Amino acid sequence: xxxxxxxxxxxxxxxxxxxxxxxxxxxxxxxxxxxxxxxxxxxxxxxxxxxxxxxxxxxxxxxxxxxxxxxxxxxxxxxxxxxxxxxxxxxxxxxxxxxxxxxxxxxxxxxxxxxxxxxxxxxxxxxxxx
Numbered sequence: 031x032x033x034x035x036x037x038x039x040x041x042x043x044x045x046x047x048x049x050x051x052x053x054x055x056x057x058x059x060x061x062x063x064x065x066x067x068x069x070x071x072x073x074x075x076x077x078x079x080x081x082x083x084x085x086x087x088x089x090x091x092x093x094x095x096x097x098x099x100x101x102x103x104x105x106x107x108x109x110x111x112x113x114x115x116x117x118x119x120x121x122x123x124x125x126x127x128x129x130x131x132x133x134x135x136x137x138x139x140x141x142x143x144x145x146x147x148x149x150x151x152x153x154x155x156x157x158x159x160x
Contacts, residue, residue, distance in 0.1 A: 032057045034064055039153040040072035040104070046080035054084075054091040061095055070103020073152025075145075079112040079138050083119055096127035106155065107133045108148035134158050 032053065033044040041064070049057075084092060099107070107129060111117045117135055124130040134151050136158060138144045150156035 034060060036064075037075070039075065039149050041068075041074045041099075042077065043074060044077045046078075048082045049084065049088060051085070051087045051091060054088045054095075058091055058095045058098070061098060065098065065102040068102050071105035072103055073149075074099055074104050074107040075148045075152055076107060076109045078116060078120065079110055081111075081113075081116055083113075083115050089119070089123055093123050093127045096124065096129050100127070100129050100132075104129070105132065106152045108136055108151045108158075109133060110136045110138050110144050110148060112138050 031044075031046045032049065033042075034057070035042040035044075045057075109120055109124075111120070117137070121130065121135065124133050134148075134157065136144045136147055141147055141158075147158045151158055
């Protein structure tokens, strides 16, 4: 399951459960359409609290999508996770797509107000890692 929502801080992307290559391709195609009207710079919050680890072919599509958001004006992103394996996987994917320097990872199980922390990063550059 995925969802793309426009928010005051930019975009909220939600990914949950098991996502196969066909569904991730639908997300990429929809993202291309949504980003035709994006006003840069903007932030992206990615809620992956319930996402299962991605298969290698699905990871490739995700990396392409991350690069697309960066290319279309993403300034910063915050990724919210609840799973150590998924956290490690997405840190690696972010390094591959070139967005790691602009991305922060928030452990929702340790940060009850994760949404406020994420918005502070993407909108105001308040670094939660410091």
